[in-house]
Amino acid sequence: xxxxxxVNKSLIVFAALVVVLAGIKAASVIIIxxxxxxxxxxxxxxxxxxxxxxxIPKGIxxxxxxxxxxxxxxxxxxxxxxxxxxxxxxxxxxKAKLQEDFVWLVDLASQYNILINKDQILSMFDPxxxxxxxxxxxxxxxxxxxxxxxxxxxxVFMLFEGPMLRNKIHAALKDPDNKMKQIDRFLESINxxxxxxxLVSLGTGIIAAFYLWILDVDYFVLWGVLxxxxxxxxxxxxxxxxxxxxxxxxxxxxxxxxGLVGAGYLTINTVMGNIIExxxxxxxxxxxxxxVFLSLIFWGWLLGTVGMLxxxxxxxxxxxxxxxxxxxxxxxxxxxxGEKIEQD
Numbered sequence: 260x261x262x263x264x265x266v267n268k269s270l271i272v273f274a275a276l277v278v279v280l281a282g283i284k285a286a287s288v289i290i291i292x293x294x295x296x297x298x299x300x301x302x303x304x305x306x307x308x309x310x311x312x313x314x315i316p317k318g319i320x321x322x323x324x325x326x327x328x329x330x331x332x333x334x335x336x337x338x339x340x341x342x343x344x345x346x347x348x349x350x351x352x353x354k355a356k357l358q359e360d361f362v363w364l365v366d367l368a369s370q371y372n373i374l375i376n377k378d379q380i381l382s383m384f385d386p387x388x389x390x391x392x393x394x395x396x397x398x399x400x401x402x403x404x405x406x407x408x409x410x411x412x413x414x415v416f417m418l419f420e421g422p423m424l425r426n427k428i429h430a431a432l433k434d435p436d437n438k439m440k441q442i443d444r445f446l447e448s449i450n451x452x453x454x455x456x457x458l459v460s461l462g463t464g465i466i467a468a469f470y471l472w473i474l475d476v477d478y479f480v481l482w483g484v485l486x487x488x489x490x491x492x493x494x495x496x497x498x499x500x501x502x503x504x505x506x507x508x509x510x511x512x513x514x515x516x517x518g519l520v521g522a523g524y525l526t527i528n529t530v531m532g533n534i535i536e537x538x539x540x541x542x543x544x545x546x547x548x549x550x551v552f553l554s555l556i557f558w559g560w561l562l563g564t565v566g567m568l569x570x571x572x573x574x575x576x577x578x579x580x581x582x583x584x585x586x587x588x589x590x591x592x593x594x595x596x597g598e599k600i601e602q603d
Contacts, residue, residue: 296413
């Protein structure tokens, strides 16, 4: 009888989860700007604390942060928007040239008795579509950012409410004495993870753009922004971000520069992802590669382009929340990379 009750409880929880996910997907137009605003507010919160150390009033600090966000957003958005428009106009020519190079590679393979059906391969594998994936994601993100005024306004209110959030959560959970350390650890972990990940991603994007500029690769700013955004997706993201730059270098400058671009991306992501990031973040927040891939599919289905780009941070928030509760620790362990288990 007890086991039957447990099954019924599980079914009710599962049904409730399905209803909630369906509601989120139906209301994604409203939820996506809110998620972006929350993400920006969490990332900017250390800046507010930095200004507070120098006794700068809260209102002035928030206005300074908002001015920084708007200034960077407008200047970078203008550069990226122009690059996307120019690149989109030349994309048909790039794709045609890429297919020619691909056919040439197939013909070269046939000379060494490696027989490949060109038509069949091109029907299954269109190299131009790999470029489309990245540009479509940028275009989709640009459509979301059209609600910039709403996002910025929400960020302002969140930054003002931020310091009170901890006390509100304690009060809501009937913990007036603030004895539940899990809540504080949960909030601190989210702030720490997103802040460090954003700084590492920003560094990755700047270094990648500078490296491409040295190699004289077209639209280096666009590829730098792409490297910044896709760095939030471990393993898979760096590959997706590198593909358009490598293919464009192959088309416009030949195999040597394309190889240098690929090697550069590999070096940058290895150093930033395996040396710099673990040094500041530690290895305790890792996700398994399978979970990263599945989270990319799940959040992309649920929230579109924004969900794909923020799939790992969103999954990390879920994992941190589960680690903070005794009932959810086993799920957090399943989501993890297994490093702690191997060490034990």
